[in-house]
Amino acid sequence: MKDVLRDLELIVRLQGLDLRAAELRKEIAALPKEVALIEKALDAHQRKLNGDRAVLASNQKERRQLDGDVQVHQQKISKLRDQMSGAKTNEQFRAFQNEINFVEQQIKKCEDRSIELMLESEALDQNAKLSEAALKQQREKVEHRKAEARERTLADQKQLAELLAERKLICTEISAAALGTYERVARKSPNAVSEASNGRCTVCRLEIRPQLYQDVKKCERIIQCENCRRILHYNPPVAFDQAGSGPPALGGSGTRVDMT
Numbered sequence: 497m498k499d500v501l502r503d504l505e506l507i508v509r510l511q512g513l514d515l516r517a518a519e520l521r522k523e524i525a526a527l528p529k530e531v532a533l534i535e536k537a538l539d540a541h542q543r544k545l546n547g548d549r550a551v552l553a554s555n556q557k558e559r560r561q562l563d564g565d566v567q568v569h570q571q572k573i574s575k576l577r578d579q580m581s582g583a584k585t586n587e588q589f590r591a592f593q594n595e596i597n598f599v600e601q602q603i604k605k606c607e608d609r610s611i612e613l614m615l616e617s618e619a620l621d622q623n624a625k626l627s628e629a630a631l632k633q634q635r636e637k638v639e640h641r642k643a644e645a646r647e648r649t650l651a652d653q654k655q656l657a658e659l660l661a662e663r664k665l666i667c668t669e670i671s672a673a674a675l676g677t678y679e680r681v682a683r684k685s686p687n688a689v690s691e692a693s694n695g696r697c698t699v700c701r702l703e704i705r706p707q708l709y710q711d712v713k714k715c716e717r718i719i720q721c722e723n724c725r726r727i728l729h730y731n732p733p734v735a736f737d738q739a740g741s742g743p744p745a746l747g748g749s750g751t752r753v754d755m756t
């Protein structure tokens with residue numbers, strides 16, 4: 497009974513280590529994906545900034561073009577004025593004047609549009625600056641999260657190595673048969689151990705045959721649930737007047753091992 501009880505105790509510890517190791521492996525695998533996800537959010541910020549800058553650039557380009565147009569128009573007017581001074585008739589004079597008026601209207605149109613663009617550009621410039629600040633902030637956030645993930649991964653890996661070392665030690669203490677049974681069951685279900693309580697397997701909830709339940713209580717061999725194949729163990733109920741004098745319970749000193 498003592499050897500089997502010891503094996504069961506070691507199996508419970510082994511299961512605790514294996515469950516924790518699985519959690520750590522899962523976390524180690526999830527961290528790079530999480531980082532990739534927030535880096536993707538960075539792309540969206542970069543695209544927004546690129547878009548804002550492109551709109552601002554096209555605004556500036558149009559303004560430069562208008563400035564150029566105004567210059568061309570002014571040169572044209574000055575040429576027309578020169579020609580007008582040599583006008584022979586009133587008709588010629590009026591024709592030049594009409595032409596000059598027309599070009600002046602063109603200049604006015606250019607200048608109006610230029611003012612419109614200038615007013616728009618203030619908001620566009622502000623947008624680009626906000627996008628730039630948002631990108632910078634997001635980039636800092638990503639860097640911070642990346643550093644956190646790196647730190648977390650290192651800590652997880654360290655803890656995992658410690659767990660595996662402890663596991664190795666337990667494996668040398670446990671009987672080969674008990675270890676074999678545990679590993680067979682654990683391959684199918686991570687919770688390989690189940691408490692037998694009130695005549696039932698507490699994991700699959702199925703009733704245990706009375707004879708088998710007695711055998712589990714006797715603890716003379718490793719017994720598996722006939723339904724879910726989990727390794728059954730029995731923790732005797734602990735009463736105040738029994739504490740310390742009853743049969744040893746798993747987990748030692750009268751405390752019940754929580755298998756949930």
Ligand SMILES: [Zn+2]
Nearest residue numbers: 697700721724
């Ligand atoms: Zn079961």
